[in-house]
Amino acid sequence: MGAMDDIRNIVVLTGAGISAESGLRTFRADDGLWEDHPVEQVATPAGFRCDPDLVQRFYDQRRVDVRAANPNAAHLALGELYARWKDELLIVTQNIDDLHERGGAARVLHMHGEALSAWCTTCDARHRWFGTLRDRPPCPVCGQASLRPDIVWFGEMPYRMGEIYAAIGRADLFVSIGTSGAVYPAAGFVEEARRVGARTLELNLERSLGSNQFDETRLGMASTLVPDWVGEILASQALRL
Numbered sequence: 001m002g003a004m005d006d007i008r009n010i011v012v013l014t015g016a017g018i019s020a021e022s023g024l025r026t027f028r029a030d031d032g033l034w035e036d037h038p039v040e041q042v043a044t045p046a047g048f049r050c051d052p053d054l055v056q057r058f059y060d061q062r063r064v065d066v067r068a069a070n071p072n073a074a075h076l077a078l079g080e081l082y083a084r085w086k087d088e089l090l091i092v093t094q095n096i097d098d099l100h101e102r103g104g105a106a107r108v109l110h111m112h113g114e115a116l117s118a119w120c121t122t123c124d125a126r127h128r129w130f131g132t133l134r135d136r137p138p139c140p141v142c143g144q145a146s147l148r149p150d151i152v153w154f155g156e157m158p159y160r161m162g163e164i165y166a167a168i169g170r171a172d173l174f175v176s177i178g179t180s181g182a183v184y185p186a187a188g189f190v191e192e193a194r195r196v197g198a199r200t201l202e203l204n205l206e207r208s209l210g211s212n213q214f215d216e217t218r219l220g221m222a223s224t225l226v227p228d229w230v231g232e233i234l235a236s237q238a239l240r241l
């Protein structure tokens with residue numbers, strides 16, 4: 001990656017790999033989340049219709065795991081970048097945990113939803129939710145027992161796509177961190193970034209399905225790669241007149 005002193009607007013995309021060192025399981029590793037639960041059963045609307053209790057218990061457990069986890073050095077470094085970056089920075093995450101927020105980043109876009117949010121399928125209200133849903137609690141707004149995890153399942157439209165593409169359209173740099181590049185539309189963002197002339201950088205433990213689309217790929221643990229990169233980009237900002 002050449003000199004970064006002409007970088008103003010940055011879009012960062014994160015996936016499960018950035019939270020792995022916080023103890024949250026990824027999806028497609030050998031001990032991955034999908035190993036115990038076929039994705040069709042727990043992350044599709046059909047799976048929810050077929051066995052709502054199984055799906056509610058799956059996300060009740062994810063909510064417990066998220067609350068027990070803590071941000072790692074990668075989340076904290078992005079929080080530091082958020083505090084000190086003078087131009088635009090948008091963190092788009094496929095993750096449903098709140099570790100970016102707890103790591104100090106305030107502008108985080110959860111395109112696949114959030115574990116700590118419940119969505120009422122009767123009145124469409126959304127609620128911060130820290131407990132369980134398997135016991136079918138009443139919606140605080142309409143009272144109906146129709147709360148589901150506020151998660152984007154396969155076949156459902158990810159959130160705030162217009163905002164994401166607008167940010168990529170303005171980006172000088174697109175950085176992908178801890179994602180396998182297996183799921184669309186997120187996996188297609190790097191192509192969109194290239195189309196608008198942004199530089200592209202990938203930070204990941206191993207090569208991903210999209211690695212050949214990045215100007216540069218750095219392999220390693222997010223807790224090392226992300227603080228190093230944040231240090232570089234802040235140093236380049238300091239060099240600006």
Ligand code: BV8
Nearest residue numbers: 015016017026027028094154155178179180183184205222
């Ligand atoms: C949509 C729920 C359209 C949340 C998730 C062809 C056939 C069939 C379907 C499709 C197709 N093409 C496109 C589709 C649609 C489908 C899709 O992409 N399917 C794939 C499988 C082919 N996409 C969708 O359905 C999306 N919706 O397209 O809607 C539409 C149009 C009109 C109207 C309505 C709808 C919805 C996608 C969202 C699905 N929900 N999960 C949850 O339970 O968490 S996806 C799931 O995968 C998670 O959200 C996760 O975030 C996402 C991506 O996974 P990763 O984050 O990348 O995690 P993974 O384990 O895969 O990789 C981790 C990486 O980290 C690895 O590379 C590893 O090396 C690295 N790593 C590990 N440790 C570290 C590390 N890196 C650094 N440091 C470490 N320590």
